[in-house]
Amino acid sequence: MTQARSRVLWQQELAGAFTAVEALLDFLGIPAAGRAGVLAQASDFRLLVPRGFAELMRRGDPHDPLLRQVLPLRAESAAADGFGTDPVGELAACTDGGLLRKYHGRALLIATGGCAVHCRYCFRRHFPYATLPARGALDAALAELAAATDVHELILSGGDPLLLDDHALADLLGRVAGMAHLRRIRVHSRLPIVLPSRVTPALGRLLAAQPQRCVLVIHANHPAELGAAAADALAALGEAGVTLLNQSVLLRGVNDDADCLTALSERLFDCGVLPYYLHQLDPVAGAAHFAVDDARARTLATALRSRLPGYLTPLLVRELPGAGSKLPLL
Numbered sequence: 001m002t003q004a005r006s007r008v009l010w011q012q013e014l015a016g017a018f019t020a021v022e023a024l025l026d027f028l029g030i031p032a033a034g035r036a037g038v039l040a041q042a043s044d045f046r047l048l049v050p051r052g053f054a055e056l057m058r059r060g061d062p063h064d065p066l067l068r069q070v071l072p073l074r075a076e077s078a079a080a081d082g083f084g085t086d087p088v089g090e091l092a093a094c095t096d097g098g099l100l101r102k103y104h105g106r107a108l109l110i111a112t113g114g115c116a117v118h119c120r121y122c123f124r125r126h127f128p129y130a131t132l133p134a135r136g137a138l139d140a141a142l143a144e145l146a147a148a149t150d151v152h153e154l155i156l157s158g159g160d161p162l163l164l165d166d167h168a169l170a171d172l173l174g175r176v177a178g179m180a181h182l183r184r185i186r187v188h189s190r191l192p193i194v195l196p197s198r199v200t201p202a203l204g205r206l207l208a209a210q211p212q213r214c215v216l217v218i219h220a221n222h223p224a225e226l227g228a229a230a231a232d233a234l235a236a237l238g239e240a241g242v243t244l245l246n247q248s249v250l251l252r253g254v255n256d257d258a259d260c261l262t263a264l265s266e267r268l269f270d271c272g273v274l275p276y277y278l279h280q281l282d283p284v285a286g287a288a289h290f291a292v293d294d295a296r297a298r299t300l301a302t303a304l305r306s307r308l309p310g311y312l313t314p315l316l317v318r319e320l321p322g323a324g325s326k327l328p329l330l
Contacts, residue, residue: 010198063253109157138172161189219247
């Protein structure tokens with residue numbers, strides 16, 4: 001299969017994603033009685049779910065943990081103390097050039113505002129992407145990065161940076177390839193999970209050819225997300241020499257269960273991925289119904305430490321505005 005053909009396939013798949021709640025629920029065979037009184041009537045944060053990801057959901061189950069992550073509910077409109085539109089203080093960390101500088105030795109570039117799936121708990125669901133520099137106006141950010149010799153790791157985030165096609169991604173990576181002070185490129189992406197067709201041989205070669213070591217941090221919250229297609233995509237990336245890590249968010253009604261989290265770590269390792277972080281929910285407006293209290297979170301973390309070897313035990317953390325690192329919840 002040619003690179004152009006592969007590129008068309010994943011873009012076509014994304015174009016066919018579910019964008020209407022009724023169409024998704026009809027596809028899943030969820031009866032009308034299961035919809036009344038709980039669905040959001042309208043939302044600025046629209047539904048977006050690739051069909052391949054929807055196919056992993058349980059038919060007829062309105063409480064399926066994958067569905068819960070993407071289904072707009074009326075609970076999103078309820079005000080909650082401490083939940084706001086900039087939950088981790090990113091706007092204050094934005095530089096004039098468009099980089100995010102929060103932690104020593106690292107800089108984050110929002111490569112695109114687009115995603116392949118809209119997760120209802122997303123900490124950037126209110127982020128002002130429209131104010132970011134256009135794709136053709138990255139010169140200021142990259143010039144700032146080139147001059148920041150104290151930065152040793154560039155983090156590509158979004159949105160989802162793998163939503164860039166191979167040409168655009170190659171252009172971006174090529175522009176940082178000669179920055180000798182950069183040791184690593186870290187890419188944060190949910191696409192290998194929700195749109196695994198994006199992982200083509202060409203993408204693997206592109207990441208493998210980068211002079212800086214590439215680390216790909218995926219985002220899976222539940223073992224059911226790691227179906228056969230995602231496993232194949234992750235295996236291909238591992239074979240290309242990409243280091244694979246996973247970060248999860250602790251979500252009420254999705255994965256707040258020791259058996260589920262244990263199974264997730266085991267399934268990740270089967271797919272060649274090491275667990276990295278288990279995040280306490282960032283307090284973003286519209287997501288309070290996903291929150292798990294700290295006492296419960298610590299109990300779950302203790303259970304994982306007793307069941308799993310250290311290398312399969314994600315670190316339970318919280319991010320606070322202005323903090324110099326993510327903070328472990330011990």
